Amino acid sequence: MHTQAGQGIPVPVTITNSTNFDPQKTRTPQRMKKVCCIGAGYVGGPTSAVMATKNPDVSVTVVDYNKDRIEAWKTNELPIYEPDLLDVVQHARDPVAKRIPNLFFSTDVEGAIAEADIILLSVNTPTKSMGHGAGQASELCHLESAVRRIGEVATSDKIIVEKSTVPCKAAETVRDILNATAKPGLNFEILSNPEFLAEGTAVRNLLHPDRILIGSLNTPRGLAAARSLADLYASWVDRSRIITINLYSSELAKLAANALLAQRISSVNALSAMCESLGADIDEVSHCVGLDQRIGPKMLKASVGFGGSCFRKDILSLAYIAESLHLPQVADYWRSIVGINEYQKERFTRRIVKCLYSSLSSKRLAVLGFAYKKDTGDTRETSAITVVNNLINEGANVRVYDPLVEEDRVWEEVLASSDRRETVKQRLSVWPSAYEACADADAVIILTEWDEFSNKISGPGDARGRGGDRTKRVLDWSRVAGLMQKPMYVFDGRNVLDAAPLEKMGFRVESIGKGVV
Numbered sequence: 001m002h003t004q005a006g007q008g009i010p011v012p013v014t015i016t017n018s019t020n021f022d023p024q025k026t027r028t029p030q031r032m033k034k035v036c037c038i039g040a041g042y043v044g045g046p047t048s049a050v051m052a053t054k055n056p057d058v059s060v061t062v063v064d065y066n067k068d069r070i071e072a073w074k075t076n077e078l079p080i081y082e083p084d085l086l087d088v089v090q091h092a093r094d095p096v097a098k099r100i101p102n103l104f105f106s107t108d109v110e111g112a113i114a115e116a117d118i119i120l121l122s123v124n125t126p127t128k129s130m131g132h133g134a135g136q137a138s139e140l141c142h143l144e145s146a147v148r149r150i151g152e153v154a155t156s157d158k159i160i161v162e163k164s165t166v167p168c169k170a171a172e173t174v175r176d177i178l179n180a181t182a183k184p185g186l187n188f189e190i191l192s193n194p195e196f197l198a199e200g201t202a203v204r205n206l207l208h209p210d211r212i213l214i215g216s217l218n219t220p221r222g223l224a225a226a227r228s229l230a231d232l233y234a235s236w237v238d239r240s241r242i243i244t245i246n247l248y249s250s251e252l253a254k255l256a257a258n259a260l261l262a263q264r265i266s267s268v269n270a271l272s273a274m275c276e277s278l279g280a281d282i283d284e285v286s287h288c289v290g291l292d293q294r295i296g297p298k299m300l301k302a303s304v305g306f307g308g309s310c311f312r313k314d315i316l317s318l319a320y321i322a323e324s325l326h327l328p329q330v331a332d333y334w335r336s337i338v339g340i341n342e343y344q345k346e347r348f349t350r351r352i353v354k355c356l357y358s359s360l361s362s363k364r365l366a367v368l369g370f371a372y373k374k375d376t377g378d379t380r381e382t383s384a385i386t387v388v389n390n391l392i393n394e395g396a397n398v399r400v401y402d403p404l405v406e407e408d409r410v411w412e413e414v415l416a417s418s419d420r421r422e423t424v425k426q427r428l429s430v431w432p433s434a435y436e437a438c439a440d441a442d443a444v445i446i447l448t449e450w451d452e453f454s455n456k457i458s459g460p461g462d463a464r465g466r467g468g469d470r471t472k473r474v475l476d477w478s479r480v481a482g483l484m485q486k487p488m489y490v491f492d493g494r495n496v497l498d499a500a501p502l503e504k505m506g507f508r509v510e511s512i513g514k515g516v517v
């Protein structure tokens with residue numbers, strides 16, 4: 001088996017003779033250059049849209065075997081919510097004036113592969129759920145299937161780009177599959193070009209990236225392929241931000257970046273537990289620490305725990321790689337970041353139980369926010385799944401509201417991670433507004449930092465929460481006060497509230513990392 005670092009013997013690099021590949025050539029003048037992106041998800045869709053918008057002379061086709069997803073990308077009801085994404089998609093997909101369309105969505109995976117000069121692999125790489133490495137290693141079956149398809153279909157040279165987050169040395173797996181499946185005489189150059197966008201800010205991150213990493217083999221063909229991809233990015237990214245490096249450094253740098261970002265959050269969350277016992281304020285501590293230019297202010301916000309499809313899986317993947325390299329102490333170090341994250345969710349639940357007189361039996365709890373962060377409808381690995389299940393297991397009736405997450409999604413997530421499905425069905429409900437969720441509630445629990453819930457932000461939307469952009473509403477906390485049972489507890493899992501004005505209204509506000517002495 002030839003998958004993860006340290007697990008197999010590296011396969012020798014085979015570069016077959018090419019008849020029509022010219023390493024000096026960075027553009028194809030005769031015809032429009034063609035890019036195919038396999039995977040129309042959170043990475044593939046936005047990345048392709050920005051690439052197409054910024055390269056009107058390049059044709060970009062996004063393919064996926066998920067027909068519903070592809071059909072949605074062709075409409076104005078995109079399958080994912082990202083601020084400003086529709087504008088970018090429309091710019092290249094349905095252009096006006098002299099521009100011709102150069103962004104396409106299709107289920108014809110084979111056709112797009114056959115035509116493409118450059119293929120972006122943007123398929124999902126979740127944590128393995130079964131077999132060797134289950135619960136830790138990355139599942140590469142989607143990547144493998146996409147690469148096999150390339151090998152079977154290709155009749156011309158291709159540059160294959162790993163945009164998916166992959167374990168180190170995955171490029172060797174890709175090369176091995178291509179060597180085994182492709183027609184002789186074709187040349188495939190494999191590049192690592194990890195994506196660093198964060199959901200909710202994807203368009204901004206793609207338009208103004210901190211850096212673009214392009215990892216390649218240090219061979220003439222490898223470097224030429226890297227130049228070819230760099231030219232696409234150079235249409236909108238300053239060349240000084242496009243870093244060409246060793247293939248495996250690039251793969252590892254992606255996992256390392258996520259591990260370091262998550263490590264900051266776990267460090268702050270660990271400190272938040274200390275603050276609660278010491279009477280210190282974690283927001284003040286984070287602010288002071290972040291003023292040190294060597295540390296900086298970002299990713300230091302205490303919370304009920306990080307979620308999202310990436311941090312947990314990428315840290316576990318990194319730890320698994322360390323383990324397979326016989327570095328158990330290193331693996332334990334990385335895993336402890338995930339350990340603190342789990343602890344934070346449990347700790348938050350325990351605090352709720354303690355404040356509500358040590359029993360949640362038949363209490364009504366309004367949960368505001370289910371997405372793993374604001375400005376996305378994504379619920380993958382959201383802390384809300386654990387907290388909601390914990391509250392239900394304590395006997396509470398949980399009433400969820402989120403401005404973007406669909407009701408079905410909440411049900412699927414909570415049921416999928418519960419071993420008491422019948423109890424969930426009796427005790428969970430999902431509501432179309434915060435006010436309905438808060439009716440007769442014994443406590444309000446904020447699990448996502450939506451601006452709507454904050455009393456620090458006066459948003460541009462309708463203050464009563466009617467109509468308009470659902471992400472622009474502002475909650476009227478005095479109205480919430482009129483709806484709730486007494487005493488009125490608010491558990492702020494995101495520290496989005498200014499407690500003083502709410503306490504004047506009679507709320508008891510419990511924030512993460514703030515003085516419980």
Ligand SMILES: NC(=O)c1ccc[n+]([C@@H]2O[C@H](COP(=O)([O-])OP(=O)(O)OC[C@H]3O[C@@H](n4cnc5c(N)ncnc54)[C@H](O)[C@@H]3O)[C@@H](O)[C@H]2O)c1
Pocket residue numbers: 038039040041042043044063064065066069109122123124125142143145146163164165166195196197198199309310
């Ligand atoms: N979501 C993020 O914010 C983010 C950011 C940076 C990197 N990443 C990484 O990018 C990769 C993709 O993440 P995502 O969130 O876009 O995933 P996603 O699940 O939203 O999208 C992946 C898509 O790939 C499709 N797919 C899988 N196998 C396929 C195949 N063989 N042929 C055609 N289509 C196929 C799936 O149907 C799905 O629509 C992952 O490796 C992830 O770790 C994600």
Ligand SMILES: O=c1ccn([C@@H]2O[C@H](COP(=O)(O)OP(=O)(O)O[C@H]3O[C@H](CO)[C@@H](O)[C@H](O)[C@H]3O)[C@@H](O)[C@H]2O)c(=O)[nH]1
Pocket residue numbers: 165195196197198199200258261265298299300301302303304305306307308309310311372373374
């Ligand atoms: O100070 C902070 C910052 C974030 N979070 C939480 O951490 C999680 C992840 O947030 P964020 O990193 O903003 O979003 P992601 O979309 O998961 O993006 C991360 O994961 C992506 C996938 O690999 C990478 O591309 C990005 O660079 C990386 O930031 C969310 O639950 C946040 O609420 C905190 O609790 N405190």
